[in-house]
Every structure is written in C-alpha cells, then in structure tokens.
Amino acid sequence: MSKAKPVSADEPTQRKGAPLPTEPGQAGFGAPPPAPLPGASSAPLTGARQRGGSRPVGWSSPSARQAPQFTAPPPEGPKRGLPKPVLVSAAVAGMVALVTAAVLGYRAMDTFDTVANPLANPSVKQTEVPMAPPQPTVTVTATPVPDAVRVQQNGLYKAGKVAAVSCAEPKVKPNTEVAALRYYQALLPCLNRAWAPIIRKAGYEFRPPKLVLFAKGQGACAGVPRDVAFYCDDGEVITMRGDLDAQSFRQYGDAARIDMMDTLAHEYGHHVQQLTNILISSFSRKGWATTEPAKLEESRRFELQASCLGGVFLGANQAGLRLTGNRLDLWEYQTQHSGDEYNPDKKRDHGSRKSQWLWAGPAFKSANPASCNTFTAPAAKVS
Known part of the structure; x- marks a missing residue:
C-alpha cells in the first residue's frame, strides 16, 4: 500500500491501496515538479492560509472617460x-x-x-468645529513564517490528542461502486468531527473536504494514475476509487474494508496538512531542494506524516471502528507491508515499509498528532 504522493502545488497527491494479505502491492506514480526558476523570490509564506501565487493585475483597455475639451469662447452676437x-x-x-x-x-x-x-451682537452663521487632521495610515506587516518553522513547529503538534467521536464503522457493504461511495460518505463525518477541534486548537480554520469517486476529466485532479486514491489541494477534494474498492471487497471481504478505512484516513491526513499550511510549505521546501535525493526525502516526510495522521484517527476511534482482534491484525499487516518496496518503479518517495510502521504504529497507540512530526526526524527514520 503506497501512500499518497505530492506532485506539485497544482497537482494531486496520490495513494495506492494497501496490498492485501494475499495480494502483492502495486502502484503508479508520476514525476516530481520542476524546481523553481533561477532567481525566483524565496520569501517565506505568511498568513493563515496560502493558496497559489499572485495573479497578474493590469488594465484591459484604456479608460472610456475623456478629459473635458476646452475651446475658445463663442463669438458674441450683435449688441442691441x-x-x-x-x-x-x-x-x-x-x-x-x-x-x-x-x-x-x-x-x-x-x-x-x-x-x-x-x-x-450681530447674527452670525454657526460653523462646524474644525476636524482634526487625518492620521497617517500605518501598514503593519505580519512577521513572515519560514517554511521550515511551519512544518517543524506547527501548532498541530501542540493541539493534543484526537478524541473518540463515538463513530462506528459504516455497515454498508461496499460491493458496488455506488455502495463504496456510501461507505465513504458515512465515514467522512467521523473524520470531520474528530479533526475539527484539533485544527482549531492549532490556530487554523477548519473546512471539511469534498469527497468524490474517480472520474475522467475532473479538472485539476485529472490525469493521475487510474489505480490510486488521491487528495487534490485545489478545491480540497479527496478522490476515491469506488470501482476498484468494490472489486477488492468482493474478493477479500473484511480485509478490503480495513484497507478502505485506512486509505480514507491517510488521504484525510493530507487535508489536515492542507488546513495547517504544512502541505504548501512542504511543497515549497521540495521545490527549492537542489538535488533529487533531497526532493525525495521531503516527499517521504510529507507522505509518512499523512500515514501517521491516519493512524492517529484510527487509534483514537479504535473501539467504534472495531479495530480489535483479527481486524487489528489485518490493519497492522497492511501497514507493515506498505511502502516503496511495492512500487514497480522502486521510487523512494513515500517511505519504506519499515518507516511506514515506524510512524503509523506509535501514532495508533498515542492518538496524538505530536507523534507525527516527521519534519524534525533524522533521515534514517524517514527512509
């Protein structure tokens, strides 16, 4: 099960479903975005929410209003x-x-x-009290927040544990594409209720993501591999593969349900990164990296954090989601057999199976985003 992958600030992050116990893993991924153009500004990001770059501003046409036309006075007529x-x-x-x-x-x-x-005592006209001269306008510039500070010291890590939201796993049998969509739609409100208080405690605005099934020609999220779920920051959309999920459920049963649950939790982890500006700052760091190994390491930090955040939600709601006994064994197996080793291209952009378990396992037990600061971890822990 390869986790979601950042492509660029305008392209989606992708995830291949976890290899089930009897199914070898397989994934398809695209190339990383090009580095910024030489000489481009490297000013750090600011504000509560960053979306894209500045838009060009200019005049589309000259003004239609013309200045008054002054001419010589008209000639006088004959005097009477x-x-x-x-x-x-x-x-x-x-x-x-x-x-x-x-x-x-x-x-x-x-x-x-x-x-x-x-x-x-003459009668005089009362005049208004003279107004005080206007004070000069003072522009207060917010202190810039460097990308490294945003990803390493984000308020998300101090917001506390994710609480259980009394949310049971949907009883829908996802044996058709439509049924798979109903399954995800029933599970999504649980993720919203669990993460909304944490996002606000971290100092950010909470917005629920949109959820759709994959369809060709869906705008900014089109053109991704056909066998992956992915998150698109443009529009904040989680896209799931209901057709393949239904096929997997018909073949593997409960193991497929665990995989679907884990996949949605991972993609929602990318939405948490989006809301807290970790996503755009990580994309920025990756774009400014000067070597391919450095770009891949940034990608792994980003993806491993999403897996970790998914584990936080699943652990906090372990009881309601029935992640005990054999079902817990299935989740652990899938997590431990998820990683770049299962990528046919062997591209090291999501993290090894060892690193996947290194982050998701402890997060499941802690139910705390503080366990997910992959951006301060040594390189050996994000291999």
Missing part, C-alpha cells in the same frame, strides 16, 4: 442699442432712487437704539 430718450430717463430715475435711499438710511441710523440692539 436703446433709444437715447430711454437712456436719459433711466439715468434720472436712478439718481432719484439714490437720494431717497440716503435720506431713509440717515433717519434709520438716527433712531437706532444701540443699547437695546447692540451692534456687538
């Missing part, structure tokens, strides 16, 4: 003259009105009582 007698009469009338107004004004001033109507 008045007859001379009319002009004289108007002048005489104006002089009479002026003299009359002067006499009336003098009389008014002579009778104005300056005590009862003091000139010192």
